[in-house]
Amino acid sequence: MTARRRPTMKDVARHAGVSVSTVSYVLNDSGPVATDRRNRVLDAIRVLEYSPNESARNLKRRSASTIGMVVPELANQFFAMVTEGVQRAASARDVLVVLVVPDASQQPEESQTRLLRSQRVDGVIYLSGTGTAPASLYDLARSGPVLLVDEQIPGLELPAIVCDSRRGAREVAAHVLEMGHRRLAVIGGPAALWTSQQRLAGYREALAGAGIDPDQVPVHNGDYRQASGSKLARQALCETSGPRPTALLCANDLMAIGAIEACRELGLRVPQDVSIVGFDDLPLSSLLTPRLTSVRQPAHDMGFQAGSALLDQLEGTTVEPIPPLPVSVELRDSVCPPQEET
Structure with a gap:
């Protein structure tokens, strides 16, 4: 069997009887399009089962297609909830998250950042497990935005989302x-x-x-x-x-x-x-x-804000410093007055 050729924007434009730029305006909501032309383009997209090439689109508009998330481990529910928050923020903007956890056979954070460089991610959210910055993290920061979450690393001036x-x-x-x-x-x-x-x-x-x-x-x-x-x-x-x-x-x-x-x-x-x-x-x-x-700690919110702030930065928006997120003490049964010694 011969694989079916993937339809292009030119195919959509030809089927709808419009220009390629009109198809682009409809897909990106980036320009005025008359209602009848918009409907013809949408009909052509449905008939041809056209789906945009996201990588190409992102290259042209300089927005993110993939971000990296470095996390020490997922066995700790707190780290897992932060990661889920990042994923939700990325998913809302059709951005993929490359999740990297330690490789016990190597220096963990060095192996993490090497992998992210090889994946050519647009930006990185970094949750440190040691409190120190591996040399490769400086390389990541030079090549694209890096945002810290639940952490600040001395000597590394990077935006951070933290709690109080x-x-x-x-x-x-x-x-x-x-x-x-x-x-x-x-x-x-x-x-x-x-x-x-x-x-x-x-x-x-x-x-x-x-x-x-x-x-x-x-x-x-x-x-x-x-x-x-x-x-x-x-x-x-x-x-x-x-x-x-x-x-x-x-x-x-x-x-x-x-x-x-x-x-x-x-x-x-x-x-x-x-x-x-x-x-x-x-x-x-x-x-x-x-x-x-x-x-x-609002772990999910920390992750969501971190993901949103990184994506804003990648889209050219100036990210203002975010004050520490509030915390609350949950009083339960594991504390009582000290008992008299006998």
């Missing part, structure tokens, strides 16, 4: 302190990550405001994964020279879940023996036993 992590951490820590806790420990994220630093700064502000020396509160840095939270909670609860902490401030929900798991294995009740809070407010956080008190 510092305020959220301050408010959730203040709630724990208002419940009467004075012996606390922090299960923090990667020390180099901007989000980790912001959350730690918020915790420290709440501690100082309650008259507690922040330097006297131990900080255990993990990697935002559940296993890390479990390991560090054990350290915080068992490897202390004084009385054990009555509350753990966890810098994300996955580590908080790991901390709850560690408490159960140690025979400690949550929240009666140890109160625990998280950050992100993943969908599963309200389904845990006990339900987890956490800071809600």
Whole structure:
């Protein structure tokens, strides 16, 4: 069988009895076309089953056809929700998203950015897993727009969509302190990550405001994964020279879940023996036993705004700085006043 030739704009114009420019005006809504001519063009498109060559169209009008999204992993629901938001923004403008996740066999972020260069994407949304910028990211930024999401990288002046992590951490820590806790420990994220630093700064502000020396509160840095939270909670609860902490401030929900798991294995009740809070407010956080008190970040909105801002930039629109998106503290069952020691 002979493959059917794909119809062109010239074929549509010939069938409709109009010029190619008229067909272009109808397809792109870029010029005035009389109603009868417009209807003839639309009829020809239906009859011939014509579909535009998007790559060619995008080259001519200099708009995006493909953007890249670098994300550390998708096992973390927060990253998945941000990615979904980016996809929704891109889909609304008929733009494809090339999703890149780490290659464990290489330096992850270097392999990610190399792949994006090879795909010739129009722009990149970058969600860092380390807080540092690989050399290849600078190459991407020189060749096209790069936008950061949920992150700021020192020394790399790029637009970023972030949440007010510092305020959220301050408010959730203040709630724990208002419940009467004075012996606390922090299960923090990667020390180099901007989000980790912001959350730690918020915790420290709440501690100082309650008259507690922040330097006297131990900080255990993990990697935002559940296993890390479990390991560090054990350290915080068992490897202390004084009385054990009555509350753990966890810098994300996955580590908080790991901390709850560690408490159960140690025979400690949550929240009666140890109160625990998280950050992100993943969908599963309200389904845990006990339900987890956490800071809600609008993950989907962050992704959608990041995607929209990058596409605006690619279309030549000046993107104004976007202030940090608001967060909220969701109070649930994982915090209660410290129990009297027997």
